[in-house]
Amino acid sequence: MxxxxxxxxxxxxxxxxxxxxxxxxxxxxxxxxAQAQSNDPAAAQPANTDVAPAPASEAQVKPVAPVATPDAQPATDNDATAASEQTSEEQVDNADQADSQKPAVSAPVMFxxxxxxxxxxxxxxxxxxxxxxxxxxxxxxxxxxxxxxxxxxxxxxxxxxxxxxxxxxxxxxxxxxxxxxxxxxxxxxxxxxxxxxxxxxxxxxxxxxxxxxxxxxxxxxxxxxxxxxxxxxxxxxxxxxxxxxxxxxxxxxxxxxxxxxxxxxxxxxxxxxxxxxxxxxxxxxxxxxxxxxxxxxxxxxxxxxxxxxxxxxxxxxxxxxxxxxxxxxxxxxxxxxxxxxxxxxxxxxxxxxxxxxxxxxxxxxxxxxxxxxxxxxxxxxxxxxxxxxxxxxxxxxxxxxxxxxxxxxxxxxxxxxxxxxxxxxxxxxxxxxxxxxxxxxxxxxxxxxxxxxxxxxxxxxxxxxxxxxxxxxxxxRDGGGLHDLAQATDTRIMRIASQGDDDAGRTRFVLNFAGGDLDYFIGDAKNMRADVSASEGKIENIRVMPDSENGGVRVFFDLVNDGEARSSNLRVFLLHKDRVLSETWTMPWVF
CATH class of the missing domain: 2.70.98.10 (Beta-galactosidase; Chain A, domain 5)
Structure with missing residues (x-):
């Protein structure tokens, strides 16, 4: 919608x-x-989806695997002595400072x-x-x-x-x-x-x-x-x-x-x-x-x-x-x-x-x-x-x-x-x-x-x-199943040159229709017809005949430019009596 x-x-x-x-x-x-290098597809990292980088207080991208830290250096005797001489208040202050320097644990970004x-x-x-x-x-x-x-x-x-x-x-x-x-x-x-x-x-x-x-x-x-x-x-x-x-x-x-x-x-x-x-x-x-x-x-x-x-x-x-x-x-x-x-x-x-x-x-x-x-x-x-x-x-x-x-x-x-x-x-x-x-x-x-x-x-x-x-x-594949009408399967076109001063020349169209209920109605071909129309020009020589080789029927018609028009819109569909048998074939044509 x-x-x-x-x-x-x-x-x-x-x-x-x-x-x-x-x-x-x-x-x-x-x-x-994100363009972090990795050779392991499984090592995918959570992404922050904000348009701009998120402030530090918001959820940050977390590493999938723990981040390696440098090896700790062994403590010396002097270090141990100095540590033992700290007051309890100093220990609390140092602990608070150490906590503030620890990397924040990021929460996953949920989609x-x-x-x-x-x-x-x-x-x-x-x-x-x-x-x-x-x-x-x-x-x-x-x-x-x-x-x-x-x-x-x-x-x-x-x-x-x-x-x-x-x-x-x-x-x-x-x-x-x-x-x-x-x-x-x-x-x-x-x-x-x-x-x-x-x-x-x-x-x-x-x-x-x-x-x-x-x-x-x-x-x-x-x-x-x-x-x-x-x-x-x-x-x-x-x-x-x-x-x-x-x-x-x-x-x-x-x-x-x-x-x-x-x-x-x-x-x-x-x-x-x-x-x-x-x-x-x-x-x-x-x-x-x-x-x-x-x-x-x-x-x-x-x-x-x-x-x-x-x-x-x-x-x-x-x-x-x-x-x-x-x-x-x-x-x-x-x-x-x-x-x-x-x-x-x-x-x-x-x-x-x-x-x-x-x-x-x-x-x-x-x-x-x-x-x-x-x-x-x-x-x-x-x-x-x-x-x-x-x-x-x-x-x-x-x-x-x-x-x-x-x-x-x-x-x-x-x-x-x-x-x-x-x-x-x-x-x-x-x-x-x-x-x-x-x-x-x-x-x-x-x-x-x-x-x-x-x-x-x-x-x-x-x-x-x-x-x-x-x-x-x-x-x-071919649109089959979209409708139960006969389909226009082929379009062939040929120019027929003028045969004299009184002949303006024409274009012959040969269309094939197949599928739907055509095979059923072909048995009564005398009552089958093609509705052919053109916005400009004249339609002549309309014929409909069964196509024993390809199946369905073949429609012939000629388009004659009898005026000054430069183009025409064409439409063709098949009927048996008043029942529509096919989709409507349509094409613009430039004379």
């Missing part, structure tokens, strides 16, 4: 379909709160989720400090492939395997990950900071070792869980870089990403990139099937306290709650942002010379709007930046999905696009008025995550304002 607190303003909604604005992505990070919220609120009232930090050249100059060779030593993973199926691993800084992130464990309610240790990492063939640079702090963390079978150790989730995180279910490979927040993405003033500065990971107890992570987010205008309750499974899910605090007003806040990659698919290959038939981590945006309608929007790698807005009130859900699960369509043994998850966002409570926004950024390479989708509330955040939001993210 979305709660806005004092100081609201009305949003003047700008519905933009095509905006040619170049944009990029920069990853930042955060200062580490309370409210303290993360208070940290975020206090941070919003303090000036923003850029968390970017210059890495040593040996780390900063690592290529992505070289960075991937730096691996956490799995035998040093956190959490007792006798008590939990979860395990915790850490990421080393390097490459673009140039910001230290404080990582804390919450054990039996007590906060224990994980001090940085280069000894936890294997540096592979990088030629580096822990002695090549000073203490740097961690870049992020990953959680593992036996998703495939009882003896496996599969990646469940990772938090690495800015506010990005990934989530996988059983049989899924690493694919698209989610974010904590998007701020002014693809806007005229440039995007602001928030980061997670600190995490608190609650160590699961024996039998726990859920693990909880708390994160502190920071950026120039927004801070946030996040809670992630992560449930592993066939369709792993993260329940997210965020309390946001605004240092300053924000023109466009993106809630529950999802990041995907789309280079090319079956509809248009453009000029890519590639042995693979398709290259993408998601192939469409699915929306279940507040009116109960299901919309499918196939993705594109446009020539110019493209933004699409879907006006709504109290959305039921949205997500970037990877529907095509046929390996033969990808032929990629390394990235396994056929196994990458789609993400489905389910709002909790009423989110009010706003729109789902889809941003498609031109990209020449699959290394760029050029697709972003998120919710934009109608009410703009203002300086000093607060917002509370709750939702869940599910890592699903």
């Amino acid at each position: 979305t709660h806005h607190f004092p100081r609201r303003t009305a949003l003047v909604l700008k519905h933009v379909l095509l905006v040619a604005i170049a944009t990029g992505t920069v990853v930042f990070g955060t200062p580490l709160l 309370d989720p409210a303290m993360v919220i208070e940290r975020a609120r206090a941070l919003a009232n303090a000036p923003f400090e850029n968390p970017h930090r210059e890495l040593p050249d040996a780390l900063a100059n690592l290529s992505s492939d070289a960075y991937d060779q730096i691996r956490f030593k799995s035998q040093r993973a956190f959490f007792n395997p006798d008590n939990s199926d979860f395990s915790l691993e850490l990421f080393h800084p390097g490459n673009m990950y140039d910001v230290p992130v404080a990582i804390n464990l919450v054990r039996d309610g007590e906060i224990q900071v994980i001090p940085f240790s280069a000894g936890l990492f294997d540096f592979g063939k990088t030629g580096l070792s822990g002695n090549d640079f000073s203490t740097q702090g961690y870049a992020g963390f990953r959680l593992r869980y036996p998703l495939s079978n009882v003896g496996s150790s599969d990646e469940l989730t990772r938090f690495l870089g800015a506010s990005y995180f990934r989530l996988q279910g059983e049989g899924q490979s690493i694919g698209q990403m989610a974010r904590g927040l998007a701020i002014d993405l693809a806007g005229p003033t440039g995007e602001e990139i928030p980061v997670f500065r600190e995490f608190w990971i609650v160590e699961p107890k024996k039998g726990d099937q859920t693990i909880t992570v708390y994160g502190l987010l920071d950026s120039a205008r927004v801070t946030g306290a996040f809670r992630f309750e992560i449930n592993p499974g066939t369709r792993s899910q993260a329940d997210v709650k965020a309390n946001l605090f605004f240092r300053d007003g924000v023109e466009k806040i993106g809630i529950a942002p999802l990041n995907g990659m789309f280079l090319f698919g079956e509809q248009r290959r453009r000029s890519f010379d590639d042995y693979r038939g398709e290259v993408h981590s998601s192939d469409g945006l699915l929306i279940n709007n507040g009116r109960g309608e299901w919309l499918w929007r196939p993705l594109d790698n446009p020539v110019h930046l493209q933004m699409s807005s879907f006006l709504d009130e109290n959305p039921i859900g949205f997500g970037l999905l990877q529907r095509d699960r046929n390996f033969d369509h990808y032929q990629d043994l390394e990235r396994r696009f056929d196994r990458q998850p789609g993400y489905w966002v389910t709002p909790k409570g009423n989110w009010g008025k706003g729109h789902v926004e889809l941003v498609e950024i031109p990209s020449p390479s699959e290394t760029n995550d050029n697709i972003v989708a998120y919710w934009v509330p109608e009410t703009k955040p203002v300086a000093g304002g607060e917002m509370e939001i709750e939702y869940s993210i599910t890592a699903t």
Whole structure:
């Protein structure tokens, strides 16, 4: 649910379909709160979680192991004689003085989720400090492939395997990950900071070792869980870089990403990139099937306290709650942002010379709007930046999905696009008025995550304002089970050149629908039809025919530009008599 607190303003909604604005992505990070060297992951120390250092009278960080003291010198005869000549009053004074010089025994710092919220609120009232930090050249100059060779030593993973199926691993800084992130464990309610240790990492063939640079702090963390079978150790989730995180279910490979927040993405003033500065990971107890992570987010205008309750499974899910605090007003806040990659698919290959038939981590945006309608929007790698807005009130859900699960369509043994998850966002409570926004950024390479989708509330955040939001993210294979309608599975497009002065030329669309009750109604195909509409231009040659090879039905139609319009919004869905059989396929088209 979305709660806005004092100081609201009305949003003047700008519905933009095509905006040619170049944009990029920069990853930042955060200062580490404790950088004590240790080669033992178990030697975690309690951390003070106040924004500023606590006064001496307050609870201080205690050492986990006793601190060694210098050996005592043997007493001499003169010392013993002098001691025996002290009066009883002098002995009392000396005892009091000695007691005052003893180190104070610190109490453990106990974790309370409210303290993360208070940290975020206090941070919003303090000036923003850029968390970017210059890495040593040996780390900063690592290529992505070289960075991937730096691996956490799995035998040093956190959490007792006798008590939990979860395990915790850490990421080393390097490459673009140039910001230290404080990582804390919450054990039996007590906060224990994980001090940085280069000894936890294997540096592979990088030629580096822990002695090549000073203490740097961690870049992020990953959680593992036996998703495939009882003896496996599969990646469940990772938090690495800015506010990005990934989530996988059983049989899924690493694919698209989610974010904590998007701020002014693809806007005229440039995007602001928030980061997670600190995490608190609650160590699961024996039998726990859920693990909880708390994160502190920071950026120039927004801070946030996040809670992630992560449930592993066939369709792993993260329940997210965020309390946001605004240092300053924000023109466009993106809630529950999802990041995907789309280079090319079956509809248009453009000029890519590639042995693979398709290259993408998601192939469409699915929306279940507040009116109960299901919309499918196939993705594109446009020539110019493209933004699409879907006006709504109290959305039921949205997500970037990877529907095509046929390996033969990808032929990629390394990235396994056929196994990458789609993400489905389910709002909790009423989110009010706003729109789902889809941003498609031109990209020449699959290394760029050029697709972003998120919710934009109608009410703009203002300086000093607060917002509370709750939702869940599910890592699903193809979105099956979300609804019982037929799905739009394929989109193919071809240009048909003009055949003379009286022929303006046309574009032919070929769509495949499958699933739901289509097989049942195909037996009465004469009463099956496609409802095809266009905001501009003329629709001709609509045909519906059973697809005996792929299953379901295939829809053909031509779009003719019969005027001066530069673009058109298209919609298609299937009916049997008056019964809706499919979700609504929709696409913007530039003539």
